[in-house]
Amino acid sequence: EVQLVQSGAEVKKPGESLRISCKGSGYSFTTYWISWVRQMPGKGLEWMGRIDPSDSFTNYSPSFQGHVTISTDKSISTAYLQWSSLKASDTAMYYCARHGGSSTGGDYWGQGTLVTVSS
Amino acid sequence: DIQMTQSPSSLSASVGDRVTITCRASQSISSYLNWYQQKPGKAPKLLIYAASSLQSGVPSRFSGSGSGTDFTLTISSLQPEDFVSYYCQQSYGTPWTFGQGTKVEIK
Numbered sequence: 149e150v151q152l153v154q155s156g157a158e159v160k161k162p163g164e165s166l167r168i169s170c171k172g173s174g175y176s177f178t179t180y181w182i183s184w185v186r187q188m189p190g191k192g193l194e195w196m197g198r199i200d201p202s203d204s205f206t207n208y209s210p211s212f213q214g215h216v217t218i219s220t221d222k223s224i225s226t227a228y229l230q231w232s233s234l235k236a237s238d239t240a241m242y243y244c245a246r247h248g249g250s251s252t253g254g255d256y257w258g259q260g261t262l263v264t265v266s267s
Numbered sequence: 268d269i270q271m272t273q274s275p276s277s278l279s280a281s282v283g284d285r286v287t288i289t290c291r292a293s294q295s296i297s298s299y300l301n302w303y304q305q306k307p308g309k310a311p312k313l314l315i316y317a318a319s320s321l322q323s324g325v326p327s328r329f330s331g332s333g334s335g336t337d338f339t340l341t342i343s344s345l346q347p348e349d350f351v352s353y354y355c356q357q358s359y360g361t362p363w364t365f366g367q368g369t370k371v372e373i374k
Contacts, residue, residue, distance in 0.1 A: 183363070185311075192368040193303075193311065193354050198361075209362035210268070243310050250358045253301035253316035260310055 150174040152182075152244055154258035160234050160265050167230040168261045170244030177225035178202040181247040183254060184218060184229045188240045198247065199227060234265045269293055269357050273366025279374040280345055288340045288369045290355035295335045299359035302331055302340045305368075306351045314353075315340065345371070 155169040170182060183198035197208035201220040208218070217230040227244055242261050245254030270293035280286050290300065298318040303311035313322045315331035318338055328343045342349055350373050355366040 193305075193356075193365040195356070195363040195365060198363070207361040211362070245311075247358075250299055251317045253313045253322070253356070253358070254303075254311070255313050255316075255322065257310035257312070 150246070150256050152246060152256055152258035154242075154244060154261045157262040158264065160263070161267055162234055162236055162265055164234050164265075165230070165232050166234055166263065167228050168242060168263065170227045170229075170258050172225045172227070172246065175246075177220075178222055179248075181249070182218075182220065182227040183245050183247060184216075184227075185243045185245060185254075186212075186240045187243065187260075196229070196242075201227065234263075236265050236267075238263060239265050268362055269296060269360055269364055271355055271357055271364050271366040273355055273369055275369060276367060277370040277372060279372045281374045282345055282347060284345045286342050286345060286371065288353055288355075290333075290338045290340070290366050292336045292338075292357055292359075296357045296359035298334045299357055300331070300333065300338045301356045301358060302329075303354045303356065304349075304351055305354065311354065342371075 151173045153171045178201045181198050184196040186194045196212045197218050199206045199218045201222045220227045244258040246256040272291045274289050300318045302315040305311045314325050314329050319331045330341050353369045
C-alpha cells in the first residue's frame with residue numbers, strides 16, 4: 149500500500165528553524181517526484197515546490213524561493229521541507245504529494261503537518 | 268507564472284444536480300490540468316488528471332474536459348459526500364499553480 153506519512157504538528161516561535169518530513173512507503177521512492185503544498189487557515193492550496201528524489205533536482209515557486217528548502221534522503225525514502233527562520237505568516241497546514249510526472253497529478257498525499265508560529 | 272482562474276468560487280446545489288466548475292489558464296497549458304477534491308480537515312484527493320483522465324477509484328459521476336486554456340469539471344449527479352471544495356491545478360510549467368477553489372454547498 150502506497151503511503152506518505154508526515155511528521156507531527158509543530159509549535160514554534162518566530163525566528164526559529166524547523167524541518168518537517170514526509171516518508172514514502174509501498175513504492176519506489178526515487179520513481180516519483182514529491183511536491184509540497186501550503187494551505188493557510190481557511191484558504192486555498194499553494195504549490196511551494198517539488199523535488200525529484202532520484203537526483204534531488206528541485207523547482208520552487210518564486211513565492212517560496214529563498215524562504216524554504218526542499219530536500220530528500222532517498223536512503224530512508226523521506227522528503228523534507230525546511231525553514232531557517234520562521235515567520236508568523238508561515239502558520240499553515242503543509243502537505244506533501246507524490247507525482248509520477250507533470251501529466252499525472254498528485255496521486256497520493258500525506259496527511260498534513262500543521263505548523264503554528266507564534267510568540 | 269501561469270494564473271488559474273476558477274469559477275464560481277462557490278455554488279449551491281441539491282443532491283442529484285449536475286454541476287460544472289470552470290478553470291481558465293492565463294496561457295495555453297495543453298492538457299496539463301488536474302482536479303482535486305478536498306474535504307474539511309483532509310488532504311486533497313486527485314479526481315482527474317491530464318484534463319480528462321479519471322483517477323483510479325474515483326466515481327464515474329466525475330468527469331473533466333478541455334484543453335489549451337479552458338477546462339471544466341462536471342459532477343453528473345451530486346451525492347451528499349460531494350458537498351466539499353474543489354481545486355484545479357496546472358502542471359504545464361513551474362510553478363505549478365492552483366485555482367482559488369470552488370466550494371459546493373447544499374441548497
